Amino acid sequence: xxxxxxxPKFQVLKTGQSxxxxxxxxxxxEYMSWYRQDPGMGLRLIHxxxxxxxxxxxxxxxxxxxxxxxxxxxxxxxxxAAPSQTSVYFCASSNRDDTDTQYFGxxxxxxxx
Amino acid sequence: GENVEQHPSTLxxxxxxxxxxxxxxxxxxxxxxxxxxxxxxxxxxxxIDIRSNVGEKKDQRIAVTLNKTAKHFSLHITETQxxxxxxxxxxxxxxxxxxxxxxxxxxxxx
Numbered sequence: 001x002x003x004x005x006x007x008p009k010f011q012v013l014k015t016g017q018s019x020x021x022x023x024x025x026x027x028x029x030e031y032m033s034w035y036r037q038d039p040g041m042g043l044r045l046i047h048x049x050x051x052x053x054x055x056x057x058x059x060x061x062x063x064x065x066x067x068x069x070x071x072x073x074x075x076x077x078x079x080x081a082a083p084s085q086t087s088v089y090f091c092a093s094s095n096r097d098d099t100d101t102q103y104f105g106x107x108x109x110x111x112x113x
Numbered sequence: 114g115e116n117v118e119q120h121p122s123t124l125x126x127x128x129x130x131x132x133x134x135x136x137x138x139x140x141x142x143x144x145x146x147x148x149x150x151x152x153x154x155x156x157x158x159x160x161i162d163i164r165s166n167v168g169e170k171k172d173q174r175i176a177v178t179l180n181k182t183a184k185h186f187s188l189h190i191t192e193t194q195x196x197x198x199x200x201x202x203x204x205x206x207x208x209x210x211x212x213x214x215x216x217x218x219x220x221x222x223x
Binding site for chain 2: 004040041042043044045048058090092100101102103104105106107
């Protein structure tokens with residue numbers, strides 16, 4: 001099992017550009033989520049999904065879109081990047097029988113100039 | 114919603130000493146309290162967790178205690194080693210969503 005994988009590892013964008021952060025898991029987990037990590041702020045939930053076709057907003061959803069067409073993939077889209085979106089992004093997944101225990105990917109470090 | 118406070122933000126100890134990190138939470142309905150360790154450049158990794166029907170849990174050199182009445186829980190690391198140096202996050206969960214503390218940077222000096 002590769003677990004939770006994220007691509008790219010690093011990305012630099014200019015203000016206004018769009019991009020998609022990829023997340024995939026091979027553990028057949030129903031529950032997936034996206035967090036952002038900023039210095040001194042801990043991890044904050046952006047969006048989450050309890051299964052294919054179902055998504056919901058977390059604590060800081062503005063400026064981000066998600067979709068869940070398959071169990072394995074949960075991409076995060078930035079429609080028009082802003083400097084405030086400079087952060088490290090983590091994807092996580094968990095099993096329906098144990099939604100509490102989340103497994104995190106290695107992260108994507110995004111810089112918006 | 115849930116709010117999790119974590120202290121201290123930084124902690125420096127000598128190798129072999131014990132380290133204690135404390136968290137408080139606000140939502141009395143929360144019933145799951147994990148601790149994550151994050152090494153530089155990596156994602157958080159679950160190291161230990163506790164549920165509300167248990168007061169203490171131990172796994173080798175690490176232990177977690179929970180006081181539901183006071184709404185606080187703590188991570189205890191004994192006989193610290195340099196490889197314990199990392200950022201540690203506590204979290205609380207009551208309904209599918211984890212709310213994290215802001216993290217504690219632990220440095221273990223050889």
